[in-house]
Amino acid sequence: MTVDVSYRPIRPGDDLSLDDSFTTATVFAVHQDPHGFTLHEVPVDPPLTKVFPPDEGDDLPEDGFVAEHDGLKGFVSVEHQTWNRRLVIRQLTVAPTHRGRGIGTRLMELALAEGRRHGARTAWLETSSVNVPAVRAYQRMGFALCGLDTTLYTGTPAEGETALYFAKPL
Structure with a gap:
């Protein structure tokens, strides 16, 4: 079914509460050696459903866009880093x-x-090694894997996952 969706900038006071959970039948296993890393997509049985905890409000987006049709259907929030034009x-x-x-x-x-x-030369984002649907979407959008962090989620509910970083030249 095709739905007419309208897009506009995020406004102060927008309620950006959306279900951002996902289910996946595969995850990326990260294998490290002294000279680098490789990702291997591996099946998980039963499929993994990830539900994110509610945002605590400390990182409210200041810039971005929303998609609406009889209510909020999606949003993207961004940050402009001037020092490296990212x-x-x-x-x-x-x-x-x-x-x-x-x-x-x-x-x-x-x-x-x-x-x-705003003069950005590149776009950059982070997602988790278990969020295979997001990884595939970002790759379809032209983003390429540019790094990872095995410690970012230490001490959080996502402990054991690896942060994957993607970039795209603008």
Whole structure:
């Protein structure tokens, strides 16, 4: 079903509460050696469902875009880093009932265009090694794996996962 979705900048007071959970039948296992790392997609049985804890409000987005149609259907929040001319994609979320309809791609296009207008030379984002649906989406959007952090989630509910970083030239 095609739905007319409208897009606009995030406004102060926007309620960006959306279900950002996902289910995946595979995850990326990270193998390290003294000279680097490799990722191997491995099946998980039963499939993994990841539910994120509610945001605590300390990282409220100041810039980005929302997708609406009878309520919020998705959003992208960004941060402009001037010292290295980087656009950081802080969060891209599409409501589960509206995934696979191009909303995330359109939100990302708007964010990247905004980054270019601010002089960004690259876009950068982070996701988890278990979020295979996001990794695949980011790769379809032209992002490439550029690094990882095996310690980012230490002491958090995501302990044991690896942070994967992706970049895209603008």
